Structure formats: structure tokens, C-alpha cells
Amino acid sequence: MIDGGKLGAGVPIGVPLSPSARPATTEVGGKIAILDPQKQTLILADTKNPPEKALTVALPVGDYDGPMSTGDVVVLVDRQSGNVLTYTPDGARKDTKRSSRRAERQGSPVARTTGCTSKTPTAHRLWS
Incomplete structure (x- = not known):
């Protein structure tokens, strides 16, 4: 629970999470955003006590x-x-946009010739 910008006592969020779940470091509208990549879900957990039902x-x-x-x-x-x-x-969902960074990597000579879209194409060549 976050109270006045400080951490308070923990409260259950009411949603089971996988071990790979990752929280955002900043709250959004009084909720903590948690990505559960294993379940392909985004959980928005209330920070109040008692909390509202998590989305x-x-x-x-x-x-x-x-x-x-x-x-x-x-x-x-x-x-x-x-x-x-x-x-x-x-x-x-507010918006979905194509990342220009990925588009730049896919358009790079390294990506076109090796199929590598890694941020570190040199490492890709060394380990491929």
C-alpha cells in the first residue's frame, strides 16, 4: 500500500501472479501496474487500504x-x-504505435543482411 507517497503495510491484490510478474516503478492513477508475461496480462492493483478489486x-x-x-x-x-x-x-487501451527504434533496426544494413534485430548486432554476429 502507498499512503501519502510512503510505503505502508502490504495488502493482498486479489489476483494470483506468476513468478515472472514485474511491477512498474511509478503508480498510475493510484494503481500499481504489474505485467505478468507468463499469463499475458496487465494487472492494475489499487494502492488504497482496503483496496478496490484489481483490474x-x-x-x-x-x-x-x-x-x-x-x-x-x-x-x-x-x-x-x-x-x-x-x-x-x-x-x-489508449494507443498502439509502431516503435521507430525497431523500424530503424529492421531497416539497418545489418538487419537486412543478417536478419538480426538485436540492439547489439556485433554480439549477434559473434554468437551466431
């Missing part, structure tokens, strides 16, 4: 980085598709 949002199949929060939205990056997905604190 569970089903995600498109993907390999996600994040979650990150700006305080207004939750951001997830799908490494497979290169899409950047944003969600509101109530779990509604």
Missing part, C-alpha cells in the same frame, strides 16, 4: 518489456511486433 487486462500475444508508467498511462513495448501499447489507469 486484469488481457494483452495481445507478445514478448513485452515494461511496464513503465508516466503517472497518466502505462506503457508496454512488444519486442516481437515492435508495437508500443499504452493503457489508462482504468485498463482501457
